[in-house]
Amino acid sequence: MSAPTMPTSTPATLGRRILRQGRYETLTMLRNGEQLILAIVLPLMALVALSALPLLDDMGASRVDLATPGVLALCAMSTAFTGQGIATGFDRRYGVLRFLSTTPLGKAGLIAGKVLAVLAVLVIQAAIVSVAALFLGWSPEPAGLALGAGVLVLGAISFTALGLLIAGTVRPEATLAITNLVWILFGALGGIVLPASRLPAWLEDTVGWLPSGALGGAMREALVFGQVDVFAIVILLGWSLLASLAAIRWFKWS
């Protein structure tokens, strides 16, 4: 045999690959200016507006106490659904998903890295929004803090799966349009920052079935009253499951 023998290349460990991909995607998201407006500036504006305007009065808690859980839910939708969906849509267009899936990272590692990045950005958003809310007089129910964090993560998972489903099935321009439009519609009328009871009557019963209404409702129930909204959590679990199965079935890598 004339060819020299070569050392066998080995992959980095699974944990390290996912961590590195998560870190890379987190930094990419944080460097994207439009993404930062959607992820941080608009939620902060919503927080200030809801604290200043009489939209949440007479609901048994202060304006900022009712507003903050919804704004945290809005942050999850911004990052997990719109931001992550658009980024994935364009990565798919440019063949980035295919290239990375040929490296040791693989398809599963790529998705895991994206989920990790969404959670990392969400932690930063939640910290900024919480600090701003505390300055506005927010006093969350201590018993509901851990529950609220869990609900927020569940919401992020539902919206990540929905974002991936859209990004993996339509053109990136359509993903951009759909995820932005849905963000506005859900943000205004989806029960995420405005509770269902403050929406027009014909929407009041519907939004509880939407991921936006379920997440907003469960966050308020946890952080305002320290209560578990079982129905909303079941709805979120249902959306996570359905969107994940649909994404596994229909997601196109190229």
Next chain:
Amino acid sequence: MPESPALIIDGLIKDVGPVAALDGRMKRVVAGVSLTARRGHVTALLGANGAGKTTTIECAQGLQHRTGGNITLLGEDPQTAGAALRARVGVMLQDGGLPPSARPVPLLRHVASMYENPRSVDALVERLGISAFADTTIRRLSGGQKQRVALAAALVGNPEVLFLDEPSAGLDPQSRLMVFELIRELRSQGLAIILTTHLLDDAQKLADYVYIIDAGETVASGTVAELLSEASTTQAHRSLVFEGPAGLLPSPALRSELLLVETRPGSYTVTGPLEPADLLALSTWWAAEGIMPTSLHLASRSLEDVFLAVSGTELR
């Protein structure tokens, strides 16, 4: 004992669809391709656009699921293999697969972090002349610069098998020389290199073994030398091109098997089974008419002749 080939594709079949133009039926884009790629060799898949080359190697990379046939890459089935196999295989996609907002060096460092013992990013960057644009975002790079970054990304894991889909696409002549030289060097280090190309010149310059793919099938294969000699025996077809004054035709006395045409004013091509006596007939004609050709060229056999002979498809 001979070393087992790095890649064995046996009777690969790939259907895609359903395709609207076929009334919702599946379209067979690869219909039984078989090939073998050895370590220390450059194996080329040569064919027109749409012949099924990319689909074939994407099945070998595990990016596409095959409909039928078998693929063994470094002893494993790429469709079910895990990270350990992917670490030993480098892939350069046709469209590069690089995120447009990334910068070359941080991107390469990120890809390197997926491996336990990657190549030195600095050395690769130096070798491929990426330093000059290391801080430019991918979207602002020229096609050739992107191609070099994509090649570096395919090599950073120190693979044993390297897939290159249209490696010279978009390369300026200098980059092309640089890339070709690197490919030969990697071959001498024992890598199995599998490349697709629609450029005969690439195959002729780089490949140890060529598979000509047409309409999803392997229509010819062999070393470049074998393919060329096969063509010269099976098809005694040569051409002679000369330039001189315009409007010389019709000409006298060339054998009826030969075809002489004025392809553009003052440029003439003789095609057919040319023999030494035909050259004498041509020069006798020129001497009688007082014609001195300004150029004279006997076309040598190229892979293009082989390609046209076996596939009948015009390369684009």
